[in-house]
Amino acid sequence: MNKYRITYPNNKEGQNNLSHTMKKNSMKTLFLTLSIVFSLVAYSQNKNNINNVKPVSIDIVEVDAKFYSLLDSLLKNDCKCSYYSDTLYYGIWIDKTISDKGDHVIVISIVGNTQKEFFFKDRHRESLFGYFLYKRHNFFLFGSNILESIIVTNKKKIFQYSDYYPDEDDRWTIYRFLYYNKKYMLYEKENDWLCK
Numbered sequence: 001m002n003k004y005r006i007t008y009p010n011n012k013e014g015q016n017n018l019s020h021t022m023k024k025n026s027m028k029t030l031f032l033t034l035s036i037v038f039s040l041v042a043y044s045q046n047k048n049n050i051n052n053v054k055p056v057s058i059d060i061v062e063v064d065a066k067f068y069s070l071l072d073s074l075l076k077n078d079c080k081c082s083y084y085s086d087t088l089y090y091g092i093w094i095d096k097t098i099s100d101k102g103d104h105v106i107v108i109s110i111v112g113n114t115q116k117e118f119f120f121k122d123r124h125r126e127s128l129f130g131y132f133l134y135k136r137h138n139f140f141l142f143g144s145n146i147l148e149s150i151i152v153t154n155k156k157k158i159f160q161y162s163d164y165y166p167d168e169d170d171r172w173t174i175y176r177f178l179y180y181n182k183k184y185m186l187y188e189k190e191n192d193w194l195c196k
Contacts, residue, residue, distance in 0.1 A: 052163045056120060060155040061130035061141060067149040070184040071134055074110055074175055077186075081195040083171055086136050088112040091119045093127075094143040099180075106146060106179040107187075111172050116140075120161045131157050147179060 063071075078084050093109040113119065119128070119140045130141035130152055145152060174190040189195075 053160050054163070055158050055160055056128075057156045057158050058128060058131040058140070059152050060157050061132050061145075062151045062153060063132060063134075064149045066184060067147070068134065070108070070177055071139070073184075073186060074177075075135065075137070077175070077189070077195070078112060078173065081173060081192070083112075083114075083194055085114065088114060089116045089119060089138045089140070092139055092141050094141065094146060096144070096146055103180070108147075108177040108179060108184070110175045110177070113172060116159060117161050120159070131159075 074090075078088070090110055090112045095107050095109075097105055097107055099105045116138065119142075127142045128140060129143070129145055130150065132139050132141075141150065171191070171194055173192045173195060176187045176190070177184050178187045
């Protein structure tokens with residue numbers, strides 16, 4: 001015996017309201033179901049990319065005391081930023097340019113990220129020439145090894161990375177240092193709006 005008694009409306013208006021309410025509820029259920037299915041499909045695809053792990057072998061480099069001073073200056077500035085953690089990864093791009101006076105100047109651009117995969121994108125990986133660890137931070141070197149401060153060893157470090165590459169965003173401060181007359185100097189900071 002059924003404990004619940006369902007009463008259907010007798011008049012036409014009540015039946016129309018019931019029909020409208022049922023259609024509205026079925027649309028909500030359909031929308032919710034589709035949302036869940038799409039979310040699961042996206043998660044599954046992203047998980048498959050994250051689980052597709054690849055190794056990359058990088059030469060370990062040694063740097064001199066002058067270069068460590070440059071990094072201390074960088075970390076002192078970066079620790080004032082809201083995104084900072086004591087285990088950030090950093091990419092260091094080294095390039096040579098000519099100043100407005102015609103002198104050769106080495107430009108060192110440095111940016112951090114919470115995920116090492118950011119630095120293993122195809123366009124970055126081709127110019128990757130070295131790696132070192134300093135104060136719990138992993139530093140990846142790109143471009144040309146044109147600084148006497150950096151010595152490539154015959155040791156290797158193997159990193160595991162996934163095919164998942166985080167999107168680039170503008171919350172990371174980009175530091176540009178110059179190396180001129182055997183001295184490092186901070187030239188500019190870009191995107192430092194999250195720093196005190």
